[in-house]
Amino acid sequence: MDCISARSKNIKGKGQSKLKRRESLAGLLFVSPTIIYFIVFFLLPLAVCIYASFTNWNILSPNRVFVGTLNYERLFVDPKFWKALKNTLFMLIPIPIYITFALLFAYACHKNILGQKVFRAIYYLPYISSIVALTLIWMWLFNSKYGLVNNFLSLFVDNPPSWLSDPFWTKWMIVIMISWKLIGFTSIYYIAALKSIPKSYYEAAQIDGAGPRQQFFKITLPLLTPTTFYLLVIGMIGSLQTFVEVQMFAPDGGRGYGVGTIVFYIWQKAFSSSQMGYACAIATVFGLFILVITVIQFTLSRKWVFEGN
Amino acid sequence: MKRKISPVRIIVFIILLIGAVTMIVPFAWMLSTSLKEANLVYTIPPQWIPKPVDWKNYIEIWTASNLLTGIKNSCIISVSVLVFCTFTSSMAAFAFSKLSFPFKNAIFVMLLTTIMVPLVVLLVPLFVIYTKIGWIDTLLPMIVPASMCNINIIFFLRQYMTGLPKELLDAAKIDGCGYFSAYWRIYLPLCKPAIVANVIMLFMITWNDYFGPLVFTHSESKQNIQVAIAMLNSHYIQQTDIPLMMTASLIAILPVLILFIICQKYFTESFAMTGIKG
Structure with a gap:
């Protein structure tokens, strides 16, 4: 008996390990495109970027010389880099604007305001539209002489700004555009999050005598913090990479480089000046910068994001 | 739910209405301008219905x-x-959610890191790699990497498939189904709503892509629609034909817009589902 059961166990074990191997093989095979993608289109370029940042690489000449940290030293005294960084940080301004409006909009929808379905369809419209088409429309809207915006503004002020030639106003124009574009999209996250808050919380609060305002600030807002945190993280990563608007509104980076962002500067350096080594150095620093900001956000999140149970 | 009419609600409604008008005006202005003769554009005050x-x-x-x-x-x-990305990504999602294989978690975490690195870091090296293998000025840089996987879709479908019972796979195995046919015949059809939502999102992203085609193509015959309309930008050409520019914008927006109107339910669903993931 013992012998037989031992043997059957053995057979079972062998069979199972064979099955297991088949499963492992299938699994690896199924994710193999993903692994190839990761190695060829992510890891390899990433390594090349870091390596190239230590060379004087240039697409036109084949000889590549190792220059040590020269590119990095150059970067710290490059006034255009610092200007680009300042302009890039300017692009963070839309985040609190669209998050606030999106939250209010989502709250109104959640409270079942009249016509909310139509409102939602309309508010999502900018997000699905191509950014290039939007910039073309925007240029026409903000045309300093014949644009709709300045026509409207001239009812109130004497000299409406020349949006497209003054870097300061161009940047504000981009801020308005990004905020406008993302309100609807952002509200979707809040609408989903609001739906997931249990009604019993509000009922309990009502019994304890909390008014609508107190309910909003003491229940709704804290329970939405995970969503807000997520939106802040993806919003920052996205905003810091602003490129298309700059390239369309100010193809040369604007007067005194007042509009150009970091991504735009890297693109210019690599493909117009063909200083690829230097472009890679800026890209590496910029990648690290985004990483550090994200890590800081995660660290700070413990202080204000509600974790629940 | 009964709607109550209160002063607060009326004020909120008016604010939303103003917001909605702001959302629509640029599009209406685009449509109106596209129907104008070139010289009619410069009238003050602006003409809404062209004559x-x-x-x-x-x-x-x-x-x-x-x-x-x-x-x-x-x-x-x-x-x-x-076609390719939906196939490869859903297959990877199936493996990540239903199969056990070595380094599964390591590979998954590896994929997470790709989201943290901005595209611009990879751009210059990719340009050089594509030059070496002769891909510059072809459509391949836009097609091949995007076809191999889409991290967001993998996350999304993995989440979705985790909710499906694993017993289906065991039953399929007993019936002599291989892993591939279990994925293809059982799990993929069950994921249909999620797949549709993702296909719409993917179409929107691919159709609206501008950065890749701008960098990796040069000749007119290889431009995608976004680069083609960007060329109408007044900064690049001497004479600006604004009505023509607006016409091109409208045509570029139209395919996604039509899809959005037809599948609005799926659109919002996919947004919401990806939102829950975060």
Whole structure:
């Protein structure tokens, strides 16, 4: 008996390990495109970027010389880099604007305001539209002489700004555009999050005598913090990479480089000046910068994001 | 739920209405301008309903710009990416959610890191790699990497498939189904709503892509629609034909807009589902 059961166990074990191997093989095979993608289109370029940042690489000449940290030293005294960084940080301004409006909009929808379905369809419209088409429309809207915006503004002020030639106003124009574009999209996250808050919380609060305002600030807002945190993280990563608007509104980076962002500067350096080594150095620093900001956000999140149970 | 009418609600409604008008005005202005004769554009105050309505721009645009080639290339790119990426990503999602294989978690975490690195870091090296293998000025840089996987779709479908019972796989195995046919015949059909939502999102992203085609293509015959309409930008050409520019924008927006109107339910669903993931 013992012998037989031992043997059957053995057979079972062998069979199972064979099955297991088949499963492992299938699994690896199924994710193999993903692994190839990761190695060829992510890891390899990433390594090349870091390596190239230590060379004087240039697409036109084949000889590549190792220059040590020269590119990095150059970067710290490059006034255009610092200007680009300042302009890039300017692009963070839309985040609190669209998050606030999106939250209010989502709250109104959640409270079942009249016509909310139509409102939602309309508010999502900018997000699905191509950014290039939007910039073309925007240029026409903000045309300093014949644009709709300045026509409207001239009812109130004497000299409406020349949006497209003054870097300061161009940047504000981009801020308005990004905020406008993302309100609807952002509200979707809040609408989903609001739906997931249990009604019993509000009922309990009502019994304890909390008014609508107190309910909003003491229940709704804290329970939405995970969503807000997520939106802040993806919003920052996205905003810091602003490129298309700059390239369309100010193809040369604007007067005194007042509009150009970091991504735009890297693109210019690599493909117009063909200083690829230097472009890679800026890209590496910029990648690290985004990483550090994200890590800081995660660290700070413990202080204000509600974790629940 | 009964709607109560209170002063607060009326104020909120008015604010939302103003917001909605702000959302729509640029699009309405685009439509209105696209129906104008070139000289009618510069009237003050602006004319909302053009007199006469001029459809000429919608004929002229096809010869005045590279739009037709752009649409053709965008279609080639979008269709290839949609077909291959949906297949590869859903297969990977199936493996991540239902199979056990070595380094599974390590590979998954590895994929997470790709989201943290901005595209611009990879851009210059990719350009050089593509130059070496002769991919510059072809559609391949837009098609091949995007076809191999889409991290967001993998996350999304993995989440979705985790909710499906694993017993289906065991039953399939007993019936002599291989892993591939278990994925293809059982799990993939069950994921249909999620797949549709993702296909729409993917189409939107691929159709609206501008950065990649801008960097990796040069000749007019390889431009996608976004690059083609960007060329109408007044900064690049001497004479600005604003009505023509608006016509091109409208045509570029239209495919996604139509899809959005038809599948609005799926759109919001997919947004919401990806939102829950975070």
